[in-house]
Amino acid sequence: MRGALAEQERPIVTLVTDFGYVDPFVGIMKGVILSIAPEAAIVDLSHDVPAHNVLAGAYFLRAAFPHFPKHTVHVAVVDPGVGTHRKPIVISTRHGMFVGPDNGLLLPAATEAGILATFWVRRRELLPGRVSPTFHGRDVFAPVAARLAMGFPVERCGPLLSAPLPLPEPAVKRIPGGLRGEVVWVDRFGNLITNIRREEILRLRPATVRATGRGFYGRWLSVTIGSFVIDGLSATYGLGARGELLALVNSAGLLEIAARQSSAREGTGLGPGAPVMVKVVNRRR
């Protein structure tokens, strides 16, 4: 098998789960993958998705997939419905394949990647003789991902589905003079990450700002979270006094509230679900 692969690209499989790093669940999935695809590079995106938090898992996958080669197979398992009637699926896209439960987890990433087709994983010979009803990560998702990474044709995984099920996620709304979204994740550094995307903010820019060519950063908008009003967007974490709140567009293209060399979560006492408003500021000259 090693020889046969020599002229191909190295298979890559990424994993994002809520299995944690204590129990051996993830190691077991890797054993299954290496048994089928011994040359694979297996990359952990995160296994500390909060238990059963499909929204956080979807955000992680959405942030990470664009940085992998197009032949990568991404496996995501945040799956409160394991053992019920939810379907295991594969979504084939223009930038990678996505394997996991049909509960919305794969959808933001797959949509961004450009969905080509969605398949219900049901083909018998892809799965072990006995599928545990409690550990589809091991018995369904890992073996299917490994076979796809080795070149198994995705359209032979099972029946074509019309579309994956949607992810129940909070929407960003237009309000007079701006946008209203919310905090969806707090990262390691206490940064508050919102669901408001760079593109949505750009569309707010007044013509006068666009005309200057400086555009994005600067003080033409304000960001409100709780009782805090932040004046303008910063380009980096490195500006401002220690502890000062900053608003910036993070490396995943999302509006984020940070505090210089400090934690915005602790500074504001706010977390997931907190409303965030972006408003255009009309300044006098």
Place this chain on the structure above:
Amino acid sequence: MRGALAEQERPIVTLVTDFGYVDPFVGIMKGVILSIAPEAAIVDLSHDVPAHNVLAGAYFLRAAFPHFPKHTVHVAVVDPGVGTHRKPIVISTRHGMFVGPDNGLLLPAATEAGILATFWVRRRELLPGRVSPTFHGRDVFAPVAARLAMGFPVERCGPLLSAPLPLPEPAVKRIPGGLRGEVVWVDRFGNLITNIRREEILRLRPATVRATGRGFYGRWLSVTIGSFVIDGLSATYGLGARGELLALVNSAGLLEIAARQSSAREGTGLGPGAPVMVKVVNRRR
């Protein structure tokens, strides 16, 4: 070396330790392994075995090894006796090799895998010039595992031992009409994992149940933990009302108490050491 290996299987080394993910101990072991076996796939089973908890480490290794190829070398380091007279050993089995301290850690997995022979690792040229008395993971277990993964003959590691030392572990006992075991581990999801194995439960089945062919699941038994009595075995986590306690046989073949979309640990207030009873139920028709 790369060329020489081209026709062989890729070496696989797994690691299970109580070293945690903060300190660089595990990374250092990987540096040692890659220096000897540059092509190796190194897989973390867990490094968050509770410090010095040999029983938990043994459970993790037992649960994981069957899912790896037979040529895999498994390294386990939960080793409160490092630097004393406990021996470093290799156990060669029908399904993988097991490297670690002779304190019972390797025994449940190796026994399940089918022990062929046990060797005391003492051969000088396998070890670095100076062995740290405090970090055998780096200076003994990692280099020996890497050499075994590269094809070094196990019987040349050192003297043959008659058997590895036993693991001090709680036993499952027969009681009138059933079994008495205990909780040995609480996983990430708050599931209470016991030491009662699927096979032991199957042996309890009354002839009337066996005759139906449905057999395993259903209401012919009850499971008692603390003040809670669970009626029957479930096939999956997905059945029952939210928070309801379920008993099931988990993916490692052990009886487990779970709570639907919730934590059985929090629901019961119980953890490792809590007694668990399985009893056959005599129902009237």
Place this chain on the structure above:
Amino acid sequence: MRGALAEQERPIVTLVTDFGYVDPFVGIMKGVILSIAPEAAIVDLSHDVPAHNVLAGAYFLRAAFPHFPKHTVHVAVVDPGVGTHRKPIVISTRHGMFVGPDNGLLLPAATEAGILATFWVRRRELLPGRVSPTFHGRDVFAPVAARLAMGFPVERCGPLLSAPLPLPEPAVKRIPGGLRGEVVWVDRFGNLITNIRREEILRLRPATVRATGRGFYGRWLSVTIGSFVIDGLSATYGLGARGELLALVNSAGLLEIAARQSSAREGTGLGPGAPVMVKVVNRRR
């Protein structure tokens, strides 16, 4: 690319960051590295360096690098100044290359490895079209490390610097009859690791001790931490009564205070910053 590499050594990239294991930051860096160096072995040294703790990150890198092959590229990102004027650098040494911010993080390891030259990473074609001001791990350090691992000549990364900036770290001082240092890290097992190196202790040895040839261990010195005085150096964690404090030189060559089968941190109530004194004991015969 796979074919072209077949006769070379496998590229190895290590990572040490304060990004944690929850967010997908590290997985994203690995995607970038595998896109450039698909055959690379990527090894995590630690991602749980306490946030913005450059001193701890420097200690981890210093402890780990000697155990990797000389062609390894080590990436370290503990970078409170990301997006400000601190420079991204590569230090080429006799034992590996070190990539990271110019804030002292790389210096202890690089010095120990033998610095050959330091370069400011500025060459345009090494970096993506748009560098995020908040995630140089992804946009600067990962792609540069991957290219270096693939053989890109280090001197073409950018301008030569005279030297990397120093690490603000606590110094070990000579005091009458001994040394005074401090605790710099507490490891997973509660061991208190100091900044006092083996070589510094060896230099204290009286001629009478050196003459015996036994030298290092034994009762010719005492170690004082808080109100505790430890008599002599132990060779291993395995000696003494349970909970008894021991002083030993750990596997990284640093003086460490441990407690047998117990936590020295809990036993002493002391942690990073606590002063530690080593004194030569004059014994009567």
